Amino acid sequence: MDTATMAHTNVAEHASDASPLLLHQFDDVHQQSESSILGMWLFLATEVMFFGGLLTAFAVYRLLNPREIALASQNLNVPLGCVNTMVLLVSSLTMALAVRASQLGRRKDVVRMLLLTMIFGTMFLVVKGFEWRADYHENLIPWINFEVPHHQAEEVHELGLVPAKMELFFIMYFFMTGLHALHLIIGIVMLAIMAHLVHRNWFSGSGAVQIEVAGLYWHFIDIVWVFLYPLLYLISAH
Template sequence: MSTNHAVLAHHFENLEQQRETATFGMWIFLATEVLIFGAIFTCYAIYRLRYPLDFEAASARLNILIGSINTIVLLSSSLTMALSVHATRVGRQQMLLTCLLLTILLGGTFLGFKVVEYYEDYKEKLVPVLAFDPDEWTKVEGVEAPIQPQHVQLMLVFYYIMTGLHAAHMIVGMGLLIWLVIEARRGWLTPVRYMPVEIVGLYWHFVDIVWIFLLPLLYLTGTHHPTDLHF
């Protein structure tokens, strides 16, 4: 590919066709993504129904404060992403750059919080294999609880796989956003060639929506007390 990057690729008839194809391809990819998350959600749901008390107990120990803050952060990043698409389509380069950088900032904040949260989980002995105390689950305030530590562990494994997979998608999204910033600085994202922003936007919104499902599934299943609200 030459550096002057022909706007219309050799195999398309016109720009309209190229745009349509690119968006359509992204939607198909998102269908794939729905199925990959769908599979893990199904597994989670099956065990959640089979071991309700254990899953609720584990959920109650997750960090609801960071989870909530992250929800707000991620939804805000969706707004800035949507504004980036708008800015490209109306040709406002400075606004585009600002919005892209804000999206990266918010995405980075989310991932930063996530790292803090994982570390907190580690300190709270919520990591199977690495840091996990089976005995603390079987007794609540000295009373025998009908909870099996291995089922709690199962819930936590799903928590790490699901949030980990989500975080991996976020990291990919961050990479795409950085690529967009480079393109935007070169002035390559214009009302004629706005598709890259739109496609990355679709992906970014999808990743946000996944989080909207993860929050209730993982964090809101158990009962939290006001005293739980800490970092």
């Protein structure tokens, strides 16, 4: 068989194997889905750098001002933070189950699990909102009403601590939790769109790759919180 015929047979075989889902730049459906997943991981790598810059800054400030940061961090609500971590972990479980359902082509289950994930994500935001509200009432918002809490004023005075450095902790706390909340809001909107599309049967396939990619993003938000919770709430709690 000469090369021309071989090439011809290959093309013919390829055409008969080709799934309607396959875009022409990919060899096969498997490579196509791997590419989507790899693309999301690359995006997440940039997100690691994004949050990583903040974490590095926090690490340095904590290293330079351990006592002020410790004292400031004691004003956060450890049990509420713990409940919120649980809520986010549950949302990761339901997200994983949504991905599983989409791999098995169970559309109703996908929509159900995505809705549950969105509900848990929203619950996290609501609890976070109440925490921020309490911070406002306790005068802990930098630039707006920050002052050293009364029960810590004596300690700050005795040890000669700098109130501005306690304020610095709250600047970083609001920046990091705020950025995390923003990611969560984007995630919830994305899941709403996905749930709608799956419900409408919009995807030519079962949407397994799309749901999986959305899931990667969601789990990443969870991982960010897994680090933020101990760093902000727990390290200097007691």
